[in-house]
Amino acid sequence: MAETESKSDDPAREIAERYRHRVGGVLTALRETVARFGYVSRSREHVVADVFNLSRAEVRGIVSFYHDLKTTPQPPVQVRVCQAEACQSVGARELTTRVESHLGIKLGETNDAVSLDAVYCLGLCAQAPSMMVNGRPLARADLCDLAEEIPA
Numbered sequence: 001m002a003e004t005e006s007k008s009d010d011p012a013r014e015i016a017e018r019y020r021h022r023v024g025g026v027l028t029a030l031r032e033t034v035a036r037f038g039y040v041s042r043s044r045e046h047v048v049a050d051v052f053n054l055s056r057a058e059v060r061g062i063v064s065f066y067h068d069l070k071t072t073p074q075p076p077v078q079v080r081v082c083q084a085e086a087c088q089s090v091g092a093r094e095l096t097t098r099v100e101s102h103l104g105i106k107l108g109e110t111n112d113a114v115s116l117d118a119v120y121c122l123g124l125c126a127q128a129p130s131m132m133v134n135g136r137p138l139a140r141a142d143l144c145d146l147a148e149e150i151p152a
C-alpha cells in the first residue's frame with residue numbers, strides 16, 4: 001500500500017474517531033497522533049481527513065500551519081530557545097549561540113540526536129531567558145541547564 005493511502009486498521013483512526021464529534025476535534029486528534037507516534041505521516045493525515053470528512057488538502061493545511069505537528073520522525077531530544085523580546089533583552093541571542101555551539105547545530109536544524117528550534121514566548125518572560133527541553137520549560141536558562149540535560 002502506498003504511504004499516501006488511508007489504512008482502515010491504522011491506530012490513528014481510533015484516535016480520530018474518538019474526537020470526531022468534538023469541537024476542535026481535528027486539531028486534538030492530530031496532536032494526540034503526534035503524542036503517540038511522534039509525527040503525523042501523510043497516511044495518517046489521510047486517515048484524519050477520512051474520519052472528519054475533510055479534504056486531504058484541508059488536513060494538510062492544518063498540519064503545515066502548526067509547527068508542533070511534526071511530519072517526520074523527530075530525534076529523541078528537542079530543544080527550543082525563546083527568541084521573543086523579553087528573552088532577547090536579557091541575552092537570548094547569546095544563549096542561542098552557546099546552545100548552537102554545544103549541540104553542534106544551528107537554530108532550525110536537526111540531527112539524529114537533537115533538534116534546535118526557536119520558540120516565541122514560553123510564558124516565562126519574568127524569568128527570562130527561557131528554553132524548553134523535551135517539553136520541560138527552563139526559566140533563567142543558561143548553558144549549564146542544557147549541559148545537565150544533554151552532555152556534550
Ligand code: FES
Binds near residue numbers: 083086123128
Ligand atoms: S519572551 Fe521568552 S518566555 Fe516570554
